[in-house]
Amino acid sequence: MNKLINNEKHYVTLSNYLKDIYHKKVYKITLNGNFTCPNRDGKLSYNGCIYCSSKGSGDFAGNINDSIVEQFNNQISIMEKKWPDGYYIAYFQANTNTYDTVENLKKRFDLIIDKNNKLLNDKIKILSIATRPDCLSDEILKYLSELSNRITLWVELGFQTSNELTAKYINRGYSNNVLDDAVKKLHHLNINVIVHIINGLPNETYHDMINTIKYVCNLPIDGIKIHMLHILKDSTLANIYNTKPFNLLTLNEYVEIVADQLRYIPDNIVIHRITGDPDINNLIAPNWVLKKFVVIDEIDKYLRKNNYYQGDLTINLK
Ligand code: SF4
DSSP states (O other): OOTTOOSSOSSOBHHHHHHHHHSSOEEEEEEOOOOOOTTTSSSSOSSOOTTOOTTOSOTTSOOTTSOHHHHHHHHHHHHHHHOTTOEEEEEEOSSOTTOSOHHHHHHHHHHHBOTTOOBSSTTEEEEEEEEOTTSOOHHHHHHHHHHHTTSEEEEEEEEEOSOHHHHHHTTOOSOHHHHHHHHHHHHHTTOEEEEEEEESOTTOOHHHHHHHHHHHHTSOOSEEEEEEOOEETTSHHHHHHHHSOOOOOOHHHHHHHHHHHHHHSOTTSEEEESSOOOOGGGEEEOGGGGOHHHHHHHHHHHHHHHTOOTTTTGGGOO
16 A cells, blocks of 8 residues: 555545655646637637636636736745645646647646746746647657756646546536647656646536546556536536536535545555635636635545455455
């Protein structure tokens, strides 16, 4: 069993994983690189994924009116009061952060670490880039590979579900094999890959959600972010929900599903998140997602009560 799994935490948390490597608190500085998204600018669609807010899933990203350096400095001045001794992950979260020319990507990411390996701040240890798997051309992969020789690089891919019918319904805009291809190429370049999934998507069953976990765990990924579907005010899903409300998972249902999903995830895969973190001002439902620490605590209690551990069902993955 992974040494980071213990009686208290029955799965490998991101924070324990990072503490084990860096021996310090490592926290995210969330930046907005002012990118757009092919699922919003008309290349694929103008509507976006149905759950996505106008901020492009970057509700806590920096202010786009500030330069990246200003965003970074503003955030560390706040965070350093809490963790004066920590290290940073420079996280490009909002929209699709590889949806541009390589030249323009360099204007953003080379600010974090330049060609001569000079860091924007010496306490930055990781560069994390959130994107879509269909926005990784060979040219962009070549640049990411170069970047990964300068700094630990994470690429985060929004996948959400392996059910292709749901993928169509949520307007994801690409098929599963696009993810397979992107993960394999990134893995081949030794880039750390994190896949995002969402539980509770409309019409999805328990088995769909378990299948999604099995699907992504059969790819060479390094981390998973598990989110609960939440309905944000300025999303397409809000219109659907307001016109015809559909069932959302309860906290208890969510806890049981996540616990079961964790059991299928091999213990070499880091669990970056087990619940979402919506902006309270923009949330329609469900309200229980706002109590992030309660959700995490309930999952921990459920795992302990049932003696379930991350990966204890991995043998049944296929
Ligand atoms: S790919 Fe990401 S940014 Fe683009 S519409 Fe979907 S969730 Fe929003």
